Amino acid sequence: MSNSKCHTTEHTRLKTNVTTAYDPHFEQHLIDHDCTEPSEPKNLREIQQRLHAARPLLDSDMQYREFAKLNEEAGSQQLVSATIMPVLEGKWEDSFPTGGGQLFNNLAHLTDGTLVQAKPDLYHSACPSQLKHSIRKDLSNMLIPTRQTGRPIAPNLFVEAKGHDGSSAVLKRQACYDAALGARAMHALQQYEHERSSNKPNYYNNNVYTIAATFIHGLLGLYVTRPTRFTDNHNPDTNYVMTQIGQSALHGDPNTYQRGITAYRNAET
Numbered sequence: 001m002s003n004s005k006c007h008t009t010e011h012t013r014l015k016t017n018v019t020t021a022y023d024p025h026f027e028q029h030l031i032d033h034d035c036t037e038p039s040e041p042k043n044l045r046e047i048q049q050r051l052h053a054a055r056p057l058l059d060s061d062m063q064y065r066e067f068a069k070l071n072e073e074a075g076s077q078q079l080v081s082a083t084i085m086p087v088l089e090g091k092w093e094d095s096f097p098t099g100g101g102q103l104f105n106n107l108a109h110l111t112d113g114t115l116v117q118a119k120p121d122l123y124h125s126a127c128p129s130q131l132k133h134s135i136r137k138d139l140s141n142m143l144i145p146t147r148q149t150g151r152p153i154a155p156n157l158f159v160e161a162k163g164h165d166g167s168s169a170v171l172k173r174q175a176c177y178d179a180a181l182g183a184r185a186m187h188a189l190q191q192y193e194h195e196r197s198s199n200k201p202n203y204y205n206n207n208v209y210t211i212a213a214t215f216i217h218g219l220l221g222l223y224v225t226r227p228t229r230f231t232d233n234h235n236p237d238t239n240y241v242m243t244q245i246g247q248s249a250l251h252g253d254p255n256t257y258q259r260g261i262t263a264y265r266n267a268e269t
Helices: 025-032 044-051 060-073 077-089 133-138 168-198 254-268
Strands: 003-005 122-126 153-162 210-216 219-229 238-249
Touching: 044 219, 044 238, 044 254, 060 077, 060 254, 077 153, 077 210, 077 254, 133 168, 153 168, 168 210, 168 219, 168 238, 210 254, 219 254, 238 254
Parallel strands: 153 210
Antiparallel strands: 003 238, 122 153, 210 219, 219 238
C-alpha cells in the first residue's frame, strides 16, 4: 500500500501558463499545495473487504483469452477506451450514470488556477435529479463537473487509461487529480449537511468515498482519495491524500484476471 499527496492533473506547461499532467512540475505543484502527512483511511479495511467480496465466477479461461488478445491489440488510448473499458465495466442490471471525455469546466480550481481542467476518460456519478435543486445551486462549482446540461453530477469513481506507449507516471497524476476533485465533491456534500444539522463547520471523518482506477497495458491500479486537514489548526485548508489499495495484472493469467475484474466491479457498486 502506498500513499501520495494529491494535487491536480498532468499536462504540459503551456504558453498560457497552464500546467498539465505531462509536465514534470505538475506533481510538485500539487505537493506544494498539500502538506498533509499521509495516513491510513479509517475505513480502509471495509473498502478492501468490499473489493474482494465474492461475485459470480466468470468463464475465466475464455474471457481471459479474449481479454489478452484485445490487450495486445489495443496499442492506442483510443483503442483501450473502445475495447478494454467495456470489458472492465461488464454488463450490469443497474444503470450507473456515467460520463467521460468532457472537460470539467464548471468546477472551482483545486489549487491556484494554473492547472489544466481535468478530463477523465470515464467517471461514475449521480443523476442531477438525485439532489435537490437548492443543493445543486449552492454547490454547483463543487458538484457539477461540466456546463453541458443534463450531465451526471458528484462523480466519485474515475478511470484513466493509456495505450502501450503511455506514461504510467502521467496516468497516476491524472487519476490523483480526478480523485481529488471527486473527494472534494463528496466532502462538500457532507459539510453542507453537517452544517445544516449541527451549525458546526469542518466535518472530517478520515473515511474515503472516492475511488480512481488506472489501466495501462494490462495493469489495473485501484486508489482511494479522502479529504484531510493540516495538523496546524490555524490553517483552514483541506488537502487530499490518495492511497493505493490494489493492483492486478489482468493479462497475467485467468486467476489474476478474475481477481482484478472482481475488484473493479465491486468498486462500482
